[in-house]
Amino acid sequence: MADDPNTTILPSSLFDSISSVRYSPTDPNQLLVSSWDTTVQLYEVGEKGGKQSEVKGKFDHRAAVLACCFSDASHGYSGCLDTSVRELDFGTESLRNLGSHTDAVSTMTHSRDSNILITGSWDRTLHFWDPRASTAQQASHDTPERIYQLDLVNNTLVVAMASRLFNIYDIRKMDTPAQQRESSLKFMTRSLACMPDGQGYATASVEGRIAVEYFDPSPAAQEKKYAFKCHRQTIDDVDHVWPVNALAFHPTYNTFASAGSDATVSIWDHKVKKRLRQYPKFNGPVSSLSFNCDGTKLAIAVSYTWDEGEAGLKTAERPMIAVRKLGDEVKPKLFGQ
Template sequence: MAESQFALPAPAFDSISKVHYSPTNPNQLLVSSWDTTVKLFDVANDASSSKTSRQKCKFDHRAAVLACCFSDAEHGFSGGLDTAVRFLDFTNEKTNVVGSHADAVSGMVYSKDLNALISASWDRTMRLFDPRAPTPQQASHETPERIYHIDLVNNTLVVAMASRLFHIYDTRNLQEPMQRRESSLKYMTRSLACMINGEGFATASVEGRIAVEYFDPSPEAQEKKYAFKCHRQTIDGVDHVWPVNALAFHPVYNTFASAGSDGTVSVWDHKIKKRLRQYHKFNNPVSSVAFNCDGTKLAVATCYTWDEGEQGARMERERPQIWIKTVGPEVKPKDWQE
């Protein structure tokens, strides 16, 4: 079956760090990049053509941007190596620095319940920002290690740190984690995503493995957790293993997509522990993936991800691209009841 996809115009000049769809508009996509920009795109409904997709606005930063998110339809946030947390106004194409960290901003999520941004940093803190308040920065909470990734579902915040540490918080009390865990995977955490139904999360490592975890600390629930190998290939008798750079749960079916430096994106049904689909291989590693809010599209960012260092950067390769893929029944669990 032919896959329906197209590339967005005006891609980034350097590696893409994050693609993030609007929580309410299925056609609006925010893209952060190492080229020091954040761009907002209007994505066309017609998957056969990229001509009607357009860049709506662009925000310049002082260094590489590692994280971005929406707060509502007209606003978002961004942060990265320049340590500033910026509030983005899409209507007026203006940015406002609402605060900063002492080191790079590595992740951010917007909490509707708190009406605030939660930003995370390599400086071992999480910070809260409400851009409407007279003093935007509300609070700062320390963590034991550098934060690599955060994700949020309902009031549950998952924080993935260096040294394979995980903290799970209730956002109504960020002073103290509800749970402290060590990663089920042996190597550095490369990606993290929470299940849409709020039951747990998936995490992946630089060493081609994904772990499926559950929040419920009871022995019965913890018995359900497992890990598996993926994004691996045997070439000429040699096993090649690639980092799993991104994970994203489908907003309706709670299946998830994984993306790797092998240039592939796979869709998994974690309940039956099976891969539902592996899409056509891309020419570059995949750095980030995101489903839109109605689950009809998947954004796929392809670019060099520096797994092979300077030597890999000198190779001839295509420019960074953002592909918009129309999602079909392949993301639906086999036992799904309409």
């Protein structure tokens, strides 16, 4: 795979599982990587055969970092197992503690429109932060269960929780969820991503399935939702099923990528219910994905995801970040083709 002309392997000193890779919303070559090794690293991603990729900044934390995201070209955020939420200053390579939850910070997203950071935690709360204010934490909202994932499109926030629960909010009116749903999938939610066109979201479970959901509660819209099996393989007549660890939508085409503990990444056209491409298998589970802002690259985090407990560590490969240069495989297919 290292010989693949479309794939660049980033230089890496990571020695524990990668929790999240996130591209900048404005710079197609800036990438943040958070890890269980207690670091967040900022990369400038180069081209194969061209400018070399390099680490532009490294931020050391006191505990495993479970989530990260950008705010703008010079700042980002991190959420930790030690409950803290921090702002990262890329220019000075310094950390500022914004505040904390009462349990691990599992997920986060930033609204560029309102310049608000939203964090979710295992403490069953959502926190809203404005780093410019004298008191950074602006609001806290209780949820019925531990928060695993969240994602935002326009003003619609989707929150995936334990017990297969989902809350959908309008972030301008957080006093009550706009909708409360139960997952279409029978097993624990592992990943979530909103469609860039604002129509809905995709979610996936630990049991090799993806569901495509729509926000519009009307019966006509809800009839369009569906779920399908993926990241499965039959080996010696035995069906092997792997968790779907990550989902990411292409910013232009509204197709999406999925990644699993089977070490594969696939591209899907959810409108025609087809897989467009499966990339060559990686040398370990894929834990996180991120398209860059212009849709020309896909960052792929390859690292152990603890599906096999401590025993799996003995054979686990060193964590790796691959960047795939994208072609026509991410474009949706026309009906009839």
